[in-house]
Amino acid sequence: MKDIDLEVKHVTRVEGHGNIIVNGKEGELERVLWEVSEAPRFFEAFVKDKPYTQLAQVTARICGICSIGHALTSLKATEAAMDIEVSERDTLLRKLALHGENMQSHVLHVGYLALPDLVGEGSVIPLTSSHPEEVKKVISVHKLANELSRLTCGRTTHPRRLIPGGFSKLPSPLELENMKTKLKESVPVLQDIASFVKDLSSALPDFERETEFISLTHEDEYAFYDGKIASSDGDITPVDDYLSVTNEYVVPQSTAKYTKNNRKSYMVGALARLNNNYDHLTPLAKEVAEDFGLSPVCHNPYMNTVAQLVEVVHSVEDSLNIIDDVLDKGIEEQGLNYQPDIEPKAGTGVGAVEVPRGILFHEYTYDDEGRCTEANCIIPTNQNHGNIQHDMEKLVPEMIGEKSEDEIELTLEMLVRAYDPCISCSTHYVDVEFR
Amino acid sequence: MKIIIDGEEYSCEPGEKVYDIAQRNDIYIPTLCLNELNTEERPAGCRMCLVEIVDENNDEPNLESSCSLPASDGMEISTKNKVVYDERREVLELLLSEHLQDCRNCGISGDCHFADLSFEYDIDGVSVCSECPNRKDGCFLSREILCLGPVTHAGCNAFCTRNGDPCESCFSVLSNRDVLVFGLEAFEENGFTREEVLEGTKVFSYEDVQILKELMDEYDLLNKEVSE
Numbered sequence: 001m002k003d004i005d006l007e008v009k010h011v012t013r014v015e016g017h018g019n020i021i022v023n024g025k026e027g028e029l030e031r032v033l034w035e036v037s038e039a040p041r042f043f044e045a046f047v048k049d050k051p052y053t054q055l056a057q058v059t060a061r062i063c064g065i066c067s068i069g070h071a072l073t074s075l076k077a078t079e080a081a082m083d084i085e086v087s088e089r090d091t092l093l094r095k096l097a098l099h100g101e102n103m104q105s106h107v108l109h110v111g112y113l114a115l116p117d118l119v120g121e122g123s124v125i126p127l128t129s130s131h132p133e134e135v136k137k138v139i140s141v142h143k144l145a146n147e148l149s150r151l152t153c154g155r156t157t158h159p160r161r162l163i164p165g166g167f168s169k170l171p172s173p174l175e176l177e178n179m180k181t182k183l184k185e186s187v188p189v190l191q192d193i194a195s196f197v198k199d200l201s202s203a204l205p206d207f208e209r210e211t212e213f214i215s216l217t218h219e220d221e222y223a224f225y226d227g228k229i230a231s232s233d234g235d236i237t238p239v240d241d242y243l244s245v246t247n248e249y250v251v252p253q254s255t256a257k258y259t260k261n262n263r264k265s266y267m268v269g270a271l272a273r274l275n276n277n278y279d280h281l282t283p284l285a286k287e288v289a290e291d292f293g294l295s296p297v298c299h300n301p302y303m304n305t306v307a308q309l310v311e312v313v314h315s316v317e318d319s320l321n322i323i324d325d326v327l328d329k330g331i332e333e334q335g336l337n338y339q340p341d342i343e344p345k346a347g348t349g350v351g352a353v354e355v356p357r358g359i360l361f362h363e364y365t366y367d368d369e370g371r372c373t374e375a376n377c378i379i380p381t382n383q384n385h386g387n388i389q390h391d392m393e394k395l396v397p398e399m400i401g402e403k404s405e406d407e408i409e410l411t412l413e414m415l416v417r418a419y420d421p422c423i424s425c426s427t428h429y430v431d432v433e434f435r
Numbered sequence: 436m437k438i439i440i441d442g443e444e445y446s447c448e449p450g451e452k453v454y455d456i457a458q459r460n461d462i463y464i465p466t467l468c469l470n471e472l473n474t475e476e477r478p479a480g481c482r483m484c485l486v487e488i489v490d491e492n493n494d495e496p497n498l499e500s501s502c503s504l505p506a507s508d509g510m511e512i513s514t515k516n517k518v519v520y521d522e523r524r525e526v527l528e529l530l531l532s533e534h535l536q537d538c539r540n541c542g543i544s545g546d547c548h549f550a551d552l553s554f555e556y557d558i559d560g561v562s563v564c565s566e567c568p569n570r571k572d573g574c575f576l577s578r579e580i581l582c583l584g585p586v587t588h589a590g591c592n593a594f595c596t597r598n599g600d601p602c603e604s605c606f607s608v609l610s611n612r613d614v615l616v617f618g619l620e621a622f623e624e625n626g627f628t629r630e631e632v633l634e635g636t637k638v639f640s641y642e643d644v645q646i647l648k649e650l651m652d653e654y655d656l657l658n659k660e661v662s663e
Contacts, residue, residue, distance in 0.1 A: 054638060057603070154598035161598050168599030337573055337599050339580060 014113070015065065015422040016381075020412050022396055032396045034389040034416075036254040044375040052078050052164060052344060052370040059362065059377065060158055063422060065108070067158045068101040068149060069355030070362075072225070077362040078164050080349030082370070084342055089329055090166040093152055095225045096322045097159065098353065099315040100148030102224065104156070105356035106270065106308040106315075107145055109420045110197070111138030114305045117414050118200035134196045137189050141312070144186050148319065151175055165340030173331055176323050183316050183323075187284065190313050194288045197309060201292060204306075205411055208299040209394045211387060212263045213272035214245060216354050222280035222314060223273070224354045230276045232297055233262045239352040242361045246378050251386075258386040259378070265386030268358025269419065270307035271298060282321075285314035301391055302418045308356075344370025357381055357422055381421045388419055436508040439489075441515060447506050452477070454484055454501040457514065464514055465523065465552055467530070469502050479503040482526045483552065487513040498522055524556045531558055532565070562586065562614055563602050566593040575601045576625040581635050583608075585618030586647065604636055608643045612650065619647070619656045629657040 017038045023030040043062055047055055056074040060067040072094055079086060086094075112124045115138075121127060128135050146156040151171050153159030161169045171179075216223035217230035229237040229245050237245050248257040260266065274281070274289070278296040281289065289295065289310045294303055346368040352361050358380030365374040392412060399408050438447050440462055447456045457464050467481035479500040486501040489511040496518045513519065531553060552558075563584035564570050575582035575596070582601035584593070586608045595602050609615055622632050629651060636643045651657050 050638075051634070058638070155594070160595055160600055163600065169597075337569060337575060337578070337580075337596070337601075339578075339599075 014417055014420075018416065018421065020392070020416065022408070022412070024400065029397055029400060032389075032392045033253050034385065034392055036256040036385060038255055040255055044377055047364075047372050047375045050372055052082065052342075052364075052366060052372065055364065055372060055375075056162060056164070062377065062379070064157055065105050065422060066101065066355040066357065066360070068097050068153055068162070069353055069360055071153075071159050071162045072098060073351040073353040073355070073360045073362045074364075075162060075164055076351030076353060077349045077364045078351075078366075080351060081347040081364055081366050082164075082342065082345050082349070083347070084165050084340075086166055089326060089331070091225070092322050092326050092329075093167060093170070094162070096319055096326075097149065097152035097162065098224050098355075099319045099322070100145055100152055102356050103145035103312050103315045104142065104149060105420075106312045107138060107142045109356075109417075110305055110309050110312070111135075111142065111193070113420070114414075114417055115197070115200075117410070117417065118197070118203040120203070131196075134193065137193050137196075141186055141189060141193065144182055147182070148179060151179055163339070165342055166338075167334075168338055170331055170334060173327060176327060176331075180320060180323050183320050186316055187313075190316060191284075191288075194291065194309055194313070197306070198291055201306065204300075204302045205414065206300070207302060207391075207395055207398070207415075209301075209391055210299050211301070212261060212266040213275045213297070214261060214266045214268050214383070215273040215276045215359055216352060217276050218280070220280075222277050222282075222318070227352075227354075229352065229359070231261060231266070232272070232275055235262070239361075240350050242350060242352060242363070242378070246361070246383065248378065248382075254385060256382045256385055258389075259383045260386060265390050266383065267301065267387045267419075268380045268383045269304055270311050270356070271301065271304040272358060273354055274298075274307040274310060281310065282314050282317035284317055285310050288313050301387070301415060304418045304420065308420070344368070348374075355380060357420055358383060379422075381419070384419050384421060388416060388421070391415055436506070438506045438509070439511040441513060449508075450505045452502055453486060453499075453504045453506055453510075453512055456506060457501065462514060464501055465555070466502060467548060467552070477503045481530065483523055485519055485522050485526070487516060487519050489513050520556075524558065527552055527556050527558055532561060557610070561589045562609060562618060563589050563591065563593050563596070563606070565589050566591070567596045567602075568593065569596055576621060576627075579626065581622070581627055581631055583632075583635055585621050586615050586636075603638050604643065605639045607640055608636070608646055615647070615650055616654055616656070619651060619654070623657050627657070632657060 017036070019035040019037060021031060021033040021035060041062065043059060047058055050058065055078060056071040059074045060071040062070050078084070116123050116127060119127060119130070124135065149156045154161045154169065161167050213232035215230060216227035217236065218227035229239060229242060245261050246259045247261060248259050251258050258265065275296040275298060292306045294306050294310065344366065346366055348363065348365040350361065350363045352359060360380055361378040363376040364372050367373050392415065395411070395415065396408070399411060403411070436447060436449060437444050438456060440457060445456055445460050454464055464484045464486065466484040468478055469484070479502055482500055484501045485498050488497040488499060490497055498519070566589050567584055580601055582596065583604035584596060584602040587602055587604040588606035588609055590606055633644050633647060636647055
């Protein structure tokens with residue numbers, strides 16, 4: 001076979017900078033590399049010395065997509081460090097906020113970033129003329145997700161109402177009732193989207209590599225906001241011991257750290273959650289999963305996109321339950337500009353929340369004035385980098401000789417996209433180079 | 436007959452308004468109440484077209500609205516000097532104080548004469564407090580929670596305070612020093628320390644920290660020990 005010599009630039013539809021490099025000579029594969037070239041962000045350094053009231057606001061800026069997730073993880077870490085109580089109602093509303101973000105992010109990824117690959121287009125724009133009704137449906141669900149985020153957090157991105165100890169402002173019962181109606185109306189729309197994706201799902205590569213999946217898990221619910229760290233290899237770890245799971249290490253080709261637990265790498269995200277918590281999915285979400293033949297444990301990373309779709313349905317159904325629950329319990333007026341009474345104190349706390357791309361950890365240490373002395377954030381995409389690399393190492397040899405350069409390139413890009421990586425908060429490109 | 440505008444001579448008709456003479460000769464005079472829908476009526480309502488009638492015998496500047504000022508032979512007019520500029524700016528500030536403050540977020544921004552003039556005259560004397568729903572009751576400052584609204588550019592429609600959180604000055608501090616000093620005084624009266632105010636400002640801008648620091652020194656504000 002001839003040498004592979006191909007260079008593609010400005011391939012879109014992932015967040016951040018990453019390169020795929022494949023070198024091959026005379027049919028012999030020399031190198032497969034997943035490179036992350038993003039500059040370090042230093043958030044852990046610049047929250048140092050900041051008062052506890054500012055941390056959630058600052059760390060939410062790590063990501064423009066998962067800002068609610070970062071804010072909640074940050075608040076959980078702060079609340080754990082200072083033993084701050086959060087009421088049952090506020091916990092429910094936070095779960096609702098998280099569902100809003102989960103839907104926002106998943107719909108964006110499935111509908112705008114991954115779907116074009118399945119249709120064979122370069123972006124979502126051509127789909128607006130070839131499949132206008134389907135695209136409109138995707139947009140309508142995305143809009144609904146934005147509204148849910150605004151309802152709970154004050155705005156669609158970068159939440160404002162989430163504060164240590166609860167909420168600075170609550171949604172009104174009327175607003176929640178209206179949201180309920182809209183969520184109910186979205187169910188058939190989502191089912192249509194699911195069947196549309198189902199018809200195209202044969203375009204998803206049939207690739208498997210046995211993988212360890214890490215996510216939160218909870219006895220009573222499909223874990224997003226609360227739980228312990230579960231590995232598909234069977235072990236359960238308390239959140240406080242997260243470092244024994246993540247085991248970060250540095251590799252030369254990446255500015256992002258890699259992680260490993262029981263094996264040489266692990267995967268986090270929708271597929272990991274679904275594999276570990278399948279039984280807690282809501283009934284309609286399970287139906288969608290069954291339609292796609294998606295059941296635990298699925299080792300095909302390309303199915304992450306489908307798992308996201310299943311989770312959107314779960315988020316809608318679970319949001320309806322949460323709203324009912326909150327309305328049953330009643331929302332009392334907490335007064336203008338509510339700020340809970342908090343006595344800052346020294347301590348260390350860990351927060352772990354399932355954000356759209358997987359499990360997210362924040363850990364803070366505070367001094368007795370409530371100023372942060374040390375911070376650590378481990379972001380889902382970092383935990384996936386190692387797994388992307390190892391998937392590629394297995395996938396490329398399977399394709400060489402079987403597929404054309406263009407097909408190999410597309411399949412690798414699709415693999416990266418399947419992980420829905422948020423390599424940074426800026427949207428740039430994957431640069432695929434065949435040398 | 437002749438009239439002198441900004442040192443140049445122009446011919447005109449008796450009784451012709453100074454504004455119209457200027458228009459005819461491409462001399463720019465701003466106006467808000469005179470527009471394509473309203474050319475005949477001269478309510479002289481907005482006062483933005485103020486010009487100075489130059490009179491060397493009089494020490495006090497004689498300012499008139501040019502749209503309603505009839506020209507007389509030999510009249511000397513100045514449309515561009517500091518007195519005129521300052522007066523127009525003040526007029527604009529007063530008009531803007533009654534206007535919705537989120538000009539920057541307005542849909543017709545870029546196609547709005549009012550907004551254009553605010554930029555031209557660098558008006559930013561209005562703080563977040565002017566938009567804040569809590570400015571009468573429930574001000575954060577009176578509840579010992581630092582809110583940077585008093586020193587911060589309006590224009591967000593007080594988004595954070597509407598959502599129950601204090602302002603963190605993401606629109607950055609005003610350039611109008613009088614208003615800044617007024618805000619710093621409010622912090623001092625409510626018992627905040629210099630460190631607290633500067634730390635709050637630091638979240639979004641180190642440059643703003645420097646601006647406030649200099650003002651605090653210059654006006655000797657927030658320098659005293661807080662009495663417990």
